[in-house]
Amino acid sequence: MKLEIRGLTKRFGSFTANDGIDLTVEEGEIHCLLGENGAGKSTLMNMLYGLLEPTEGEILVDGEPVSFSSPGDAIDRGIGMVHQHFMLVPVFTVAENVALGREDVRGPGILDRRASARRVRELSEAYRLSVEPDAIVETLPVGVQQRVEILKALTREAKVLILDEPTAVLTPQETDELFAIMRRLKAEGTSIIFITHKLREVRAVADRISVIRRGKVVGTTSPQASEAELAELMVGRKVNLVVEKSEREAGAPVLSARDLVVVDPRGHQVVKGVSLDVRAGEVLCVAGVQGNGQTELVKSLLGLVRAEGGSITLAGEDITHDSPRARLERGIGYVPEDRSSDGFVGDFSIRDNLVLDLFRSEQFSRGPALALRAIADNAEARIEEFDIRTPSASTHVAALSGGNQQKVVVAREMSRPLTVLIAAQPTRGVDVGSIEFIHQRIIAERDQGVAVLIVSTELDEVYALADRIAVMYDGRVVDVVGPDTPREEIGLLMAGGRDSTDGQNDVEDIA
Numbered sequence: 387m388k389l390e391i392r393g394l395t396k397r398f399g400s401f402t403a404n405d406g407i408d409l410t411v412e413e414g415e416i417h418c419l420l421g422e423n424g425a426g427k428s429t430l431m432n433m434l435y436g437l438l439e440p441t442e443g444e445i446l447v448d449g450e451p452v453s454f455s456s457p458g459d460a461i462d463r464g465i466g467m468v469h470q471h472f473m474l475v476p477v478f479t480v481a482e483n484v485a486l487g488r489e490d491v492r493g494p495g496i497l498d499r500r501a502s503a504r505r506v507r508e509l510s511e512a513y514r515l516s517v518e519p520d521a522i523v524e525t526l527p528v529g530v531q532q533r534v535e536i537l538k539a540l541t542r543e544a545k546v547l548i549l550d551e552p553t554a555v556l557t558p559q560e561t562d563e564l565f566a567i568m569r570r571l572k573a574e575g576t577s578i579i580f581i582t583h584k585l586r587e588v589r590a591v592a593d594r595i596s597v598i599r600r601g602k603v604v605g606t607t608s609p610q611a612s613e614a615e616l617a618e619l620m621v622g623r624k625v626n627l628v629v630e631k632s633e634r635e636a637g638a639p640v641l642s643a644r645d646l647v648v649v650d651p652r653g654h655q656v657v658k659g660v661s662l663d664v665r666a667g668e669v670l671c672v673a674g675v676q677g678n679g680q681t682e683l684v685k686s687l688l689g690l691v692r693a694e695g696g697s698i699t700l701a702g703e704d705i706t707h708d709s710p711r712a713r714l715e716r717g718i719g720y721v722p723e724d725r726s727s728d729g730f731v732g733d734f735s736i737r738d739n740l741v742l743d744l745f746r747s748e749q750f751s752r753g754p755a756l757a758l759r760a761i762a763d764n765a766e767a768r769i770e771e772f773d774i775r776t777p778s779a780s781t782h783v784a785a786l787s788g789g790n791q792q793k794v795v796v797a798r799e800m801s802r803p804l805t806v807l808i809a810a811q812p813t814r815g816v817d818v819g820s821i822e823f824i825h826q827r828i829i830a831e832r833d834q835g836v837a838v839l840i841v842s843t844e845l846d847e848v849y850a851l852a853d854r855i856a857v858m859y860d861g862r863v864v865d866v867v868g869p870d871t872p873r874e875e876i877g878l879l880m881a882g883g884r885d886s887t888d889g890q891n892d893v894e895d896i897a
């Protein structure tokens with residue numbers, strides 16, 4: 387089946403999220419849609435899947451104009467989609483999930499479980515998906531749940547399969563398995579639209595690559611294009627993908643955790659006895675698939691969640707029971723994962739956000755007039771230094787793009803004397819060009835002797851920054867390894883596979 391998109395435009399109020407998009411997906415092609423966060427990829431796909439109505443333009447299936455008012459319409463025309471967030475019922479079996487809402491429904495509300503199970507088994511074997519029809523979905527690893535979503539689309543006879551950022555939740559090995567499945571589907575004639583912002587992945591699996599920037603397709607190219615060329619297309623200017631980083635001898639441990647335990651609101655241990663040392667003048671990166679306790683680990687180091695067990699020391703002093711403010715005042719800088727809830731006050735100006743923690747400091751609290759002058763000067767300097775793209779210093783932070791919001795947080799945290807810098811997903815949602823800048827600033831802190839702890843689910847980021855890599859899986863640090871450790875090895879650790887004898891090896895065998 388051939389899919390053509392002509393002049394497709396989507397406006398939300400005065401904002402144009404998709405602007406006259408032209409795109410053709412051939413039968414049996416893996417067409418990659420590459421673009422930064424917020425470029426408009428999901429918006430485009432949601433129009434193709436009947437979830438959003440186009441403002442202008444048309445969609446053609448095998449040359450014939452179609453219009454979808456619901457996903458059901460799109461499915462009827464052979465379009466399937468696997469969303470960034472899965473839409474499975476966790477307590478149902480695979481077969482039940484696959485049967486839900488579509489065919490195999492014998493009468494109102496009655497699922498033909500047996501027919502569905504048979505179909506799941508057939509398709510699972512045909513495409514080597516290794517999915518058990520009777521397994522309860524919530525007991526399955528995320529990678530397998532994703533394959534259930536793919537199966538669901540296949541049972542509905544999808545000829546064009548849309549995968550929206552499918553690798554965001556996968557380990558490198560699971561990503562390779564997904565790519566193998568995509569190639570088998572393609573061999574059978576299925577077209578795949580594969581969405582990602584990761585340059586490495588596009589080049590591994592795509593037949594053609596369309597780059598989308600600010601709602602427009604800015605180019606279609608082949609996987610022979612270099613990462614530098616693709617990055618330039620994505621960002622609109624040349625990007626330096628390598629962070630300059632010199633060898634540096636790390637000093638003594640500054641921030642240390644011992645046997646740290648964190649329990650979530652439901653009473654489950656999410657950090658299960660983590661010990662680590664962050665040394666002066668080093669970057670320690672915590673790598674792992676999202677949801678393995680990294681978020682909670684960071685929050686406990688900051689005092690934002692309580693440690694149920696274990697201890698934390700800063701420069702030899704116990705801070706386990708200090709308040710978050712007390713920790714920040716001891717010289718811990720913090721770039722939070724969810725900047726909109728923890729990083730800034732959206733309806734404060736950039737100027738005020740840049741001194742959020744410093745209102746009481748001497749620098750900004752001399753006589754009222756002097757202080758206002760100092761705060762304004764500070765804002766001008768930081769906006770310049772950190773290249774924050776904004777109409778003015780009095781613009782509310784909420785009105786900035788994600789990347790510029792992040793620069794406000796980074797600028798504030800890096801403009802005061804630090805002994806420790808903790809940054810969680812420091813470049814999430816940030817454009818490639820700003821990633822480069824933020825990485826350089828992180829390395830600059832390290833070079834000044836700051837102990838830096840980075841949590842990242844992006845392995846490329848980990849490799850760019852780390853002097854040492856701690857891999858987290860299921861609430862534990864499974865190993866701490868050097869920065870030259872091969873990707874495959876880190877991938878195995880990310881799946882918990884320290885070695886096969888400790889009973890922790892959960893790596894899927896789908897060969």
Ligand SMILES: Nc1ncnc2c1ncn2[C@@H]1O[C@H](COP(=O)(O)OP(=O)(O)O)[C@@H](O)[C@H]1O
Nearest residue numbers: 398401403421422423424425426427428429430
């Ligand atoms: N329902 C909506 N209302 C208003 N703005 C939206 C809506 N959905 C998406 N946007 C905006 O459109 C832009 C593109 O979003 P999206 O398509 O999700 O990007 P991508 O998937 O490439 O990260 C973003 O700036 C986003 O904030």
Ligand SMILES: [Mg+2]
Nearest residue numbers: 427428429551
């Ligand atoms: Mg998206």
